[in-house]
Every structure is written in C-alpha cells, then in structure tokens.
Amino acid sequence: MILTLICWVALIAFIGLSVKKFMAYGSMPQHGRQDLYPIPLESDEKMHYGGSYMEEDKWYEKERHHNLKGEIVDMLVEMLFIKKLFVNQNNFWWLSYSLHLGMYVAIAWSFLMVFGAFLPGILGTICVFLGTVCGIAAGVLMTVGCIGLLFKRLFVKEFKNYTTPQEYFNLFALMAVSVSGLLVWLGDMQFEFGRNIARAMFTFQPLSNFYADGVPVMLTVFIVLLAFISIYIPLTKLSHYVGKYYTFHKVVWDNEPNLPGSKVEANILAAQAKPKDPNALKWGAPHWNETAPAKEEQK
Amino acid sequence: MNGKDLRPRDISIMGDQLTQLTVADLKPLPAPFDKPEMEPGIKMGKPEWAEKYNAHLDGFIAIDNFKRPQTKEEEDELVQKFLLGVEKMLSLDTNAGILQALNLSMEYCAKCNTCSNACHIFEATGRHELYRPTYRAEVLRMIVKKYFDKNGKLIPGGKKGVMVKFVGGDIDLNWQTVARLGEAAYRCNLCRRCAQTCPLALDNGLIAREIRKIFSQELGYAPIPLHEKGTQLQLKTGSSTGMSKVPFLDTVEFLDEDATDLFGEGVTEYKTPMDVEGADILLLHNAGEFNAWPENPMAFTMLFQEAGLSWTLSSEICGYDNVNYGLWYDDAQARKVAVKQNEVAKKLGVKRIVIAECGHAHKAAAIFADRLYPGKDRVPVQSFLPLMRDLVLSGTYDIDPSRNDFPVVLHDPCNYVRQMGIVKPQRDILKYIMKPGHYGNMGLPYYEMKEHGVNNYCCGGGSGFAIMNSMNFPAFRDNVAHRKKLSQILEAFGPELMENTDVPKYICAPCSNCKGAMRSIIEHYELDRFNVHYGGLVELICNGMTKYSTPFMEFLRDE
Numbered sequence: 001m002i003l004t005l006i007c008w009v010a011l012i013a014f015i016g017l018s019v020k021k022f023m024a025y026g027s028m029p030q031h032g033r034q035d036l037y038p039i040p041l042e043s044d045e046k047m048h049y050g051g052s053y054m055e056e057d058k059w060y061e062k063e064r065h066h067n068l069k070g071e072i073v074d075m076l077v078e079m080l081f082i083k084k085l086f087v088n089q090n091n092f093w094w095l096s097y098s099l100h101l102g103m104y105v106a107i108a109w110s111f112l113m114v115f116g117a118f119l120p121g122i123l124g125t126i127c128v129f130l131g132t133v134c135g136i137a138a139g140v141l142m143t144v145g146c147i148g149l150l151f152k153r154l155f156v157k158e159f160k161n162y163t164t165p166q167e168y169f170n171l172f173a174l175m176a177v178s179v180s181g182l183l184v185w186l187g188d189m190q191f192e193f194g195r196n197i198a199r200a201m202f203t204f205q206p207l208s209n210f211y212a213d214g215v216p217v218m219l220t221v222f223i224v225l226l227a228f229i230s231i232y233i234p235l236t237k238l239s240h241y242v243g244k245y246y247t248f249h250k251v252v253w254d255n256e257p258n259l260p261g262s263k264v265e266a267n268i269l270a271a272q273a274k275p276k277d278p279n280a281l282k283w284g285a286p287h288w289n290e291t292a293p294a295k296e297e298q299k
Numbered sequence: 300m301n302g303k304d305l306r307p308r309d310i311s312i313m314g315d316q317l318t319q320l321t322v323a324d325l326k327p328l329p330a331p332f333d334k335p336e337m338e339p340g341i342k343m344g345k346p347e348w349a350e351k352y353n354a355h356l357d358g359f360i361a362i363d364n365f366k367r368p369q370t371k372e373e374e375d376e377l378v379q380k381f382l383l384g385v386e387k388m389l390s391l392d393t394n395a396g397i398l399q400a401l402n403l404s405m406e407y408c409a410k411c412n413t414c415s416n417a418c419h420i421f422e423a424t425g426r427h428e429l430y431r432p433t434y435r436a437e438v439l440r441m442i443v444k445k446y447f448d449k450n451g452k453l454i455p456g457g458k459k460g461v462m463v464k465f466v467g468g469d470i471d472l473n474w475q476t477v478a479r480l481g482e483a484a485y486r487c488n489l490c491r492r493c494a495q496t497c498p499l500a501l502d503n504g505l506i507a508r509e510i511r512k513i514f515s516q517e518l519g520y521a522p523i524p525l526h527e528k529g530t531q532l533q534l535k536t537g538s539s540t541g542m543s544k545v546p547f548l549d550t551v552e553f554l555d556e557d558a559t560d561l562f563g564e565g566v567t568e569y570k571t572p573m574d575v576e577g578a579d580i581l582l583l584h585n586a587g588e589f590n591a592w593p594e595n596p597m598a599f600t601m602l603f604q605e606a607g608l609s610w611t612l613s614s615e616i617c618g619y620d621n622v623n624y625g626l627w628y629d630d631a632q633a634r635k636v637a638v639k640q641n642e643v644a645k646k647l648g649v650k651r652i653v654i655a656e657c658g659h660a661h662k663a664a665a666i667f668a669d670r671l672y673p674g675k676d677r678v679p680v681q682s683f684l685p686l687m688r689d690l691v692l693s694g695t696y697d698i699d700p701s702r703n704d705f706p707v708v709l710h711d712p713c714n715y716v717r718q719m720g721i722v723k724p725q726r727d728i729l730k731y732i733m734k735p736g737h738y739g740n741m742g743l744p745y746y747e748m749k750e751h752g753v754n755n756y757c758c759g760g761g762s763g764f765a766i767m768n769s770m771n772f773p774a775f776r777d778n779v780a781h782r783k784k785l786s787q788i789l790e791a792f793g794p795e796l797m798e799n800t801d802v803p804k805y806i807c808a809p810c811s812n813c814k815g816a817m818r819s820i821i822e823h824y825e826l827d828r829f830n831v832h833y834g835g836l837v838e839l840i841c842n843g844m845t846k847y848s849t850p851f852m853e854f855l856r857d858e
Contacts (some may be wrong), residue, residue, distance in 0.1 A: 028399040029391065033666045034502070036495055037720040037753045050753030052720025054665065057685040058651070078498075088496040089413040096411065153410075161306045161428065162410045162437055164467030240499055243407040247500035251400045255720075258674040265674040271395075272673070280392035283516040284383065287531070288631045 001206040003215060003223050007197060010227035017234035021242045025250075030267040036252035040074035041066050047074075052255060060259060075248070080104070095152065099145025102178065106138035113194035114202070128190060135191045139182040146175035170238055177229050180222040193219050302427030307437040310479050311471040315349055316358050317429070317479060324425040325778065329786055330794040332824065339823055342774040352770070353478040357429060360770035361485030364527070365478065365520045374474035377518070381477040382446055382453055384517030388509050389443070389451030396630065396670075401509060404501040405440055408433065414493030414503055419756045419783035420486060430779075432493040432503040435483040438476070439506060444468030481520060484510035485772075488764060488780060489627065490713040490757035508762075511628040521628050522772075525763045529624040530632035534639070538586040538620035547619050548573070550589045551612065554597045562601060562847045571600045574647065575611035580686075581649040581678075582610055583621035583640065583664070585657035585811035592814060598837040598851065599655055602687070605846075606695045611647065618643035621654055622811075623663035627763045637668035644678035652680045656835045658712030658810035659761075661719060682715055683837075684809075688724035691731055691840060698732050698843040702850070705803050706738035707839065708746040708791045710784070710817070711755035712810035722752045725809060725836055732843040740791065745807070748787040756783045758808065760816025777823040785820050788831075797829050803854050806833040830854075 038050035046052060047070050053059050077083045082100060086093045109131055116127035150171045153163040184193055196210040207223075208215050233239055258264040282288065300309060300318045310317065322338055331337065348354045353365045368374040387393040394401070414432045415421050424430045445468035446457045458468060470476070487507040494502035515521040533539040538547070551571050558569040572578065582603070588595045603610050613619055617639035625633025644652050654661045665680040691698070709729060715721045726743075733744035740746050750756055758765075759780035767776065789797060792804055808814050817833035820826065832854050841851040850856050 025399060025403070028402070029395045030670065031399050032396045032670050034400050034505070035666060035718055035720065036491060036500070037717055037722075039720065042720065046720070049722055050717070050720055051722045054682060054719050055685055055721050055724055057681065057689050058679075059681060059685070060651075060679040082498055084496060084498040085411065085413060088498075089411065089416060092411055092413070157303065158412060158415075158426075158428075158431075159410065162412075162433060164469075165465045166467060167410065169465070237407050237409070240407045240409065243403050244499055246399065247403045247407070251403065251502075252494065252500045258669045258677065260673075260675040262674055264670060268670060268673050277392070281387050281390050283387055283393055283631070284380065285516050285519040287519075287526075287629075288516055290631075 003207045003220065004200045004205065006223060006227045007201050010230040011201075014230040014234060017231070018239060018242060021234055021239055022245070025242065025246050029271060030264065031251075033255065034251050035255040039253045039255055040070035041253055041255070042070070043067055044070060053257075060257065071249075071253075078248070079244075092152075095145050095148035097145075098141045099149060099174070102138050102141030102143075102145055103174075105134050105141060106178075109134040109138050109191075109194065113191065114198040117195035117198040118202070128195075131194060132190050135181070135185060135194065139178050139185065142178035143175060143182065146171050146178065150175070166236070170236065173225070173229055173232065177222070177225045180218065180225050184216070184218050184222050187216065187218070193222075197223070302424070302429065305428040305434075307434060307441060308470045310438050310483075311473055311476040313473060313475055314355075316355055318357050318427070319343075320357060320424060320427065320775075320779065322778075324427060326423050326425055326782065326786075328782070329789045331798055331829075332785075332789065337824075339778070341778050342771055344771040348770070353482055355475055356479040356482040357486075357775075359486075359772055359775040360482070361522055361767060361772050361775075362481055362514065362520050363523050363769045363772075365481065367478070368474050377474045377477055378472055380518055381513065382442075382472075384513035385439075385442060386447065386451065386453045387517060388513055389447060394509075397505070397509070400502065400505060404436070404503070404505055405443065407499050408436065408440070408501055409499065410437075411498065413496050413498060414501075417492045417496040419490075419492070419759070420488065420780055423779045423782035429483070430486055432487065435480060435487070435510060436503045436506040438470065438480055438483070439510060441468055441470040442472060442476075445470060446472070480510060481514045481518075484508075484514070485522070485763075485767075486775070488713075488757040488759065488761035490761050491718060492713070492754075492756065495717060495753070508627070512630060515629040516631065522763060522767050523769060524766045525624045525628055526632070529622075529763075529766070530629070530636060533617060533620055533622065533624075534632075534635055537616040537618075539622050539624060540586045540590055540620070542586055542589065542620075544614050547586070547589070548614055550593070551596075554589070554593050555600065557593075558597045558601055561849055562841075562851070564846075564848065567604075569597075569600055569604055571596075572611040574614055575609075577648045578609045578611040579650050580608060580610035580653045581618070581644045581647055581651070582612055582653050582655055582683075583660065584612070584619065584655045585622050585660060586620035587622070587811050587815075588656070591818075592811070592834065594838055594851070594853070595656060595835045598835075598841045599683075601841055602690070602696070602837060605844075606690050610653075611649065613643050613647060615643045615646070618647075621657050621660035621664065623660060623667070624763060624766075626659055626663045626667055633663060633667055634671060637663060637671060640664060641668065641672075641676070641678055645676075649678065652678050653683050653686060654680065655683050656809045656811060656837065658714035659812055661712075661715040661721075666719060682719070682721050682724075684715075684721050684724040684728075687837065687840070688727050691728050696840065696843075697845045698840070699845045700732055700734040700744070700843060702734075702845075703732055703839055703843045704734040704737055705805060705855075706746060706792060706796060707733060707805045707807050708748065708788055709751070710748070710758060710788075710806060710808040710810075710813055711751055711753075712808070712813050713755065713757050713761055714810070716755055717753045720753070728836060728840065729807070732840055738796075746791040748791050750787070756787060758784045758810075758813040758816035758820075760812050760819065765812045765815035765819065773819070777819055781816060781820045781823070784816065785824060788820075797831075800828070800830045802830060804829070804831045805839075805852075806831065807836055807839060808833055809836040 112131035200207040491504040623636040735744040
C-alpha cells in the first residue's frame with residue numbers, strides 16, 4: 001500500500017504546490033506596465049507587425065477589442081512548440097523541445113494509462129495501443145533531451161559557466177525518471193505497469209495485488225523517482241509552467257491602460273486605501289523622501 | 300581576464316580591473332569601415348582613476364559620483380548598504396510596483412542564452428562574457444540566493460554550507476563585487492530586446508534597472524548626467540538642460556522669428572502658443588531639442604499652426620521638458636517628474652498631452668506613469684505620431700514627394716516601438732512624403748534596416764548613454780553600444796551609396812535620445828565625410844511641403 005500512497009501523495013503535492021505557487025504570484029500587487037510588443041491581444045493586423053492601440057489618435061476615446069483568438073493561438077503555439085526558442089535559438093530548441101515534448105507525451109501517457117485501466121472494449125484497447133506508443137516516445141524523447149542538455153551544459157563553456165549544481169541535478173533527475181521508466185518497459189512491453197498503478201490508485205489497493213511475485217524492484221525505483229520529481233518540480237524553477245503564464249499574460253502582454261472606471265484604476269484605488277505601515281522599509285538615499293519643489297525656483 | 304573565460308563569480312576577484320576590451324575583440328564593421336585604419340581606437344581612462352573611482356570592471360566609468368572606499372570600514376559599509384538595498388528591492392514595502400515581474404525574472408531563468416543572441420552590446424564585444432545579458436542578472440541571483448531567505452529577508456552573514464553552493468549561491472561578496480555590479484548595470488541599454496526573444500519572457504533589462512535603482516535609491520550613486528545634472532536639475536530649474544523659464548521663452552520667440560523669416564514667405568507669421576488654458580493639446584518637447592536641434596520644435600510649430608490645431612506649450616517647471624531620466628535609474632525621480640508633468644497639464648486644463656519626438660519621454664509619460672495614480676487624475680497621454688499621420692494622410696499639408704528625393708533610413712526608437720507598439724504611423728508618413736522609385740529598399744521609398752519595427756536594435760544611446768559624457772564612458776558608448784546601429788545604417792545604405800559623397804544621406808531618428816546617439820556616431824566615425832545627416836521625422840514633412848520655397852533641410856539649401 002505504501003507505493004499506492006506515494007503515488008497519491010505525489011499527485012496531490014504536484015497539483016497542490018503548483019496551485020500554491022500560482023496563487024502566490026497571482027496575489028502580488030498590480031505592477032507598473034512592462035509592455036513588450038508584439039502583443040497578441042491586439043487586432044490580427046496589429047499583432048502581425050507588433051502594433052498597439054496607441055497607434056491611434058485619441059486612443060483613450062476609442063473602444064478596445066481584446067483579441068482572444070490571437071491570445072489563445074499565440075499561447076498554444078508557445079506552450080506546445082516553444083516557438084520563441086525555435087525562432088531565436090534553433091540549435092538549442094531541438095534538445096529542449098525533445099525534453100519538453102517528452103514530458104507532454106508522458107502526461108498524455110498517464111491519462112491513457114488511467115483510461116486503459118478502466119475503459120472496456122475497443123476504447124480500452126485503443127488506449128492500450130496509444131499508451132504504448134506514447135510511453136515509448138516519452139521515454140526516448142525525455143532521455144535524449146536530458147542527455148543532450150546535460151552534455152551541452154557540461155562541455156559548452158557559455159552554458160557551463162552559468163549552470164549551477166542544482167540545474168545539473170534537475171536534468172539528471174528527469175533523466176533518471178525517463179531511463180527507469182524505459183527499463184521497466186523492457187520487461188513489460190505494453191506498459192501494463194502504468195495501468196496497474198492507475199488501478200491501484202483509483203481502487204485504493206496495494207500495487208502488489210497486481211503482481212503475483214511482488215512489485216518488481218525496477219518498478220519500485222521508477223515510482224519513487226517519479227514521485228520525487230512530481231513533488232520537486234513545483235518547488236523549483238522547473239515550475240516555469242506557472243511562471244510562464246504570468247510573465248506573458250500579466251507582465252509583457254498586460255497593456256491595459258489606466259482609464260477612469262477601469263479595473264486598473266480600481267486596483268490603484270484599493271492599494272491607496274490600504275493603511276500605511278509606519279514601520280515599513282524605506283529607501284535610504286536622501287533624495288528618496290524629497291518632494292518636487294512646491295513652488296517655482298526658476299531663475 | 301579573458302572575455303571568454305569570465306564566470307559570474309569572477310566578479311568578486313579582488314584586484315584591479317577585471318577585464319579590458321580591445322579593438323581586436325570588437326565585431327568587425329561593414330564597408331567602408333572594414334579596413335583597419337577606419338576603426339577609431341578605444342580611449343581608456345587614466346590609471347590614477349582606479350584609486351579614486353570605480354574603474355575596476357572594464358576600465359570604463361559610468362557612475363561618476365562613486366568614490367572608491369578608502370578604508371576597510373568604508374568597504375564593509377558599502378557591502379552592507381548594498382545588501383540593505385537588495386532587501387528593499389525584494390520587499391513589497393519598497394518595490395511593490397515591479398515585484399511580480401522582478402521575482403519572475405529572478406526565479407525562472409533557464410540559462411538557455413537565447414537573450415544573448417538578441418543583445419547588440421554582447422554581439423559588438425565579440426561575445427565577451429561580461430556583456431552577456433545574463434551576466435549581471437546571474438551575479439544578482441547568486442547574491443540573493445546566498446544572502447536572502449525565500450521571503451526576501453536578509454540573512455546576516457549569508458547562508459553557509461553545501462546547499463547554498465548547490466542552488467547557485469557560490470559567490471563572495473566584497474566591495475569590488477558591489478562596485479563592479481553597479482558599473483555592469485550601465486553596460487546595458489535597457490532596450491529589452493533580450494526580453495522580447497526570451498522563451499519565458501524574462502527581462503534582463505528590468506534586472507539591470509533594478510541594480511541601478513539599488514545604487515541610486517539606497518547608496519546614492521548614479522551618473523551625474525542622469526541625476527544631479529538630470530532629474531535634480533529638471534525639478535529645480537524646469538529642464539534637465541538647465542534652461543529656466545525666461546531663456547526658454549526667449550528661445551521659443553527666437554525660433555518663431557526664424558520660422559517666420561525662413562518659411563513665412565512674407566505671408567505667414569509663426570507663433571508658438573504658450574500657456575494657453577483650455578487648449579486641446581499640451582505639446583511636450585524634449586527641451587534638449589531647443590538647444591541642439593531647434594529645427595525640430597520649429598517644424599512642430601509650423602505643422603500644428605498650418606493644421607489649425609488647438610495647442611500650447613507650457614512654461615511651467617517640467618512643462619516644457621518631456622524628459623524623465625528617472626525612467627533609467629530611479630523610481631522616485633521618475634515619479635516626481637511624471638507627477639509634475641501631469642500637474643502642469645491639469646492646471647492648464649488641456650484635454651491631452653502629446654509627446655513630441657522623444658522616445659523615452661513617450662514611455663515615461665504613457666507607460667511608466669500610467670499606473671502611478673488613479674485614471675481619473677490623469678490627463679490622457681498620446682504620441683505625436685498618430686496625430687501627425689492622420690494630418691499628413693488626410694491631405695492637410697500640400698506635399699510634393701519629389702522634394703524628398705534623397706536616401707532616408709528609418710531608425711525605430713525602442714521606447715515607443717518595441718515598448719509601446721507604435722510602429723506603423725511613421726511608416727505611413729514616410730510612404731506619403733518620400734519620392735518613390737529612386738531610393739529605398741523592400742519596395743519602399745525609404746530604407747528599412749534589416750531588423751526593424753519591434754525587432755529593431757537600440758541606437759546605443761538608450762537608458763542615458765546618449766547624454767553620459769563624463770569620464771571615459773563615451774568610449775564604451777561610441778565603440779561598443781553604437782556599433783550595431785552603425786552597422787545597420789551602413790548595411791541599409793550599402794557601400795556604393797555610402798561612398799557616393801555627392802548624395803546626402805539622412806538618418807531619420809524620431810527621438811531626441813536617438814538623435815544624440817546619431818550625433819555621436821557621426822562624430823566618432825566621421826560619417827560627415829560620407830555626406831551623412833540625421834534628424835527627425837517632422838523635418839522631412841516640412842521639407843516636402845510645397846508651401847515653402849526654401850528647403851527645410853539645411854543640407855539641401857544652396858549656400
């Protein structure tokens with residue numbers, strides 16, 4: 001039952017810690033504008049060349065239309081294909097995308113394992129087939145990506161000089177998960193172990209119930225590594241799936257102007273209404289607390 | 300130290316200068332500057348400066364009011380004050396206006412180096428590690444990891460043990476680390492091209508500015524041209540040029556007379572409206588224009604008057620100078636200037652503020668100041684470009700494009716192009732006023748640089764560099780920061796046109812700071828020998844107007 005519990009703890013921790021991180025960033029105060037164009041919220045025409053509503057005379061009197069389609073398409077292209085890396089540093093993209101695509105496929109594999117474990121008939125068979133394809137693809141893609149990136153960071157000076165021990169560890173840990181998964185697969189070519197984990201989790205049974213000779217050691221290693229990385233990811237910068245939402249949607253794409261009656265203005269008014277803490281930190285340079293000259297001091 | 304071997308933690312190596320750039324390091328320029336004798340040398344500082352100032356990074360000095368600590372106590376005090384500054388950078392009490400964006404950039408860098416390929420300064424130095432956009436950011440990250448807990452609270456003495464090295468906090472913090480990091484923040488133009496290409500949209504420019512803020516807001520160190528002779532002077536006299544009300548009014552009067560004499564044709568008297576209450580538009584110029592490029596405000600007066608607009612200038616403090624150098628180094632100064640400018644507009648009762656040809660003033664007034672106070676208290680701010688585009692394209696002025704029959708290359712100022720999305724109006728204007736079919740590229744009647752629009756490169760004068768002329772900082776600016784822009788200009792015109800000295804070539808840089816950069820480029824590389832000129836956009840509009848028998852462009856007039 002311990003392995004089943006580990007799986008549940010890891011899943012809940014992954015979701016819970018990710019949500020916590022998301023909420024922590026989301027609860028931070030509204031910041032000053034950091035517009036960076038092109039912004040896909042603009043019209044299709046303007047988005048194409050990087051234009052904005054500020055290209056219009058008296059823009060503040062004109063109605064703005066948020067281009068939801070542009071925002072979603074741009075977001076999906078970036079999420080699914082890491083387009084900025086592909087365009088701006090193509091040789092790095094191949095390795096990075098191999099790792100990321102491997103992780104996306106691994107998530108798909110997890111769902112297919114659950115569906116394959118419980119769906120009857122042809123649907124279940126399809127999930128088993130797709131699960132096999134995804135499992136192999138995920139293992140190979142992640143392993144290739146991790147090894148490639150590790151080598152790049154170990155032997156290319158401009159990467160090596162900036163890589164911390166933890167960043168090597170991150171890649172190594174991800175690689176350990178994918179390699180251990182592939183090793184388990186070598187003795188279980190249709191990934192029955194994945195469906196067994198799903199059955200154990202969703203029927204609250206010990207995983208050993210599905211193995212007459214006990215849970216294989218390699219499978220135990222895989223589960224422990226997978227559980228570790230699931231808890232570890234949201235605690236580290238590997239959680240950039242959280243950060244990336246904010247850096248784009250709430251930082252460089254947030255070009256919402258502060259017009260009377262706007263949500264931006266409401267946030268400012270709310271911040272101003274908060275009582276001031278007399279013990280709050282203050283910057284130390286003398287000019288910080290000077291006000292601008294009240295009267296003209298012009299010669 | 301060799302530029303290829305330098306690591307972030309090497310910034311702490313005690314001693315003299317950490318590294319030095321040579322001409323051989325720099326990326327070669329295109330023709331006609333591809334011959335060794337065409338490359339101006341790099342002027343280094345005096346050896347004795349190292350004893351007094353902070354010449355310990357690469358020998359260039361940007362923070363010219365920094366005095367080298369002379370005793371161990373002073374060294375320790377510098378380090379402690381710096382750490383206090385970092386704590387304030389990480390605190391909601393003192394930095395709420397940027398903290399979310401900052402924390403994201405501090406936490407998530409994947410060290411993929413995509414930003415490096417986007418940086419014109421890194422490229423110009425031949426990919427010298429000190430100038431990699433992530434270098435200074437990584438140093439700051441290491442300091443934060445070592446000396447601060449996860450809530451941003453200072454841990455006296457810093458963390459010890461294996462874990463701090465494991466997470467990347469392996470750095471010594473001494474006075475030279477601090478001093479060098481401060482200088483390193485002024486090896487970035489804050490153009491944010493790196494952030495634009497980052498797959499995670501992280502912003503090394505933002506981090507560089509935060510370091511500048513720590514130095515100014517906590518330690519009291521900022522380049523004199525930006526602070527003492529910049530924002531402080533502006534808040535005191537009305538303008539960062541030091542020009543107070545009376546000389547300003549005299550200058551405007553003189554320019555009006557000049558415009559009337561040169562272009563009034565005995566019929567029109569040009570008169571700049573001053574302090575007109577209830578006007579539609581308060582036009583905010585960069586006051587530097589009145590001294591350095593007076594034809595620019597003169598052109599605005601002529602164009603606005605011809606269009607019959609309801610507009611005014613202001614003679615109040617900050618009302619006749621749109622600059623806001625605080626944008627580059629200090630939030631308090633930026634706030635004070637922005638608030639003053641808004642107050643001037645409110646007092647006059649104008650309906651909108653229109654920012655003239657100054658890029659950083661666009662960003663300061665329209666973007667930085669946008670969330671400083673409730674929207675109901677703000678006078679709307681807009682760029683001159685859409686207004687001018689509508690006036691030109693609606694036929695307000697009788698334009699003959701054949702009057703603009705000379706090669707023009709368009710430069711895109713980062714602040715209102717990449718950072719405000721104002722890309723098309725200036726192009727619409729140029730397409731309307733330039734003679735087609737003779738000069739230009741990409742099927743246009745003017746030249747686009749290879750990377751243009753929101754993908755443009757900074758002129759190299761951004762974030763204050765254009766006005767930072769003390770010590771030997773101009774040597775860095777002219778040889779390194781300007782290098783990419785010079786290359787782009789040379790490539791756009793091409794060697795044949797460049798070397799044809801009979802043809803005047805015009806760099807259209809609709810931004811005061813960028814014009815300052817173009818002036819430095821032309822002087823440093825002696826581009827005047829190739830008949831290269833520079834200026835803004837409104838001058839070209841005036842030059843195309845059939846109303847005037849005299850060319851507006853001085854270089855087109857018969858002597």
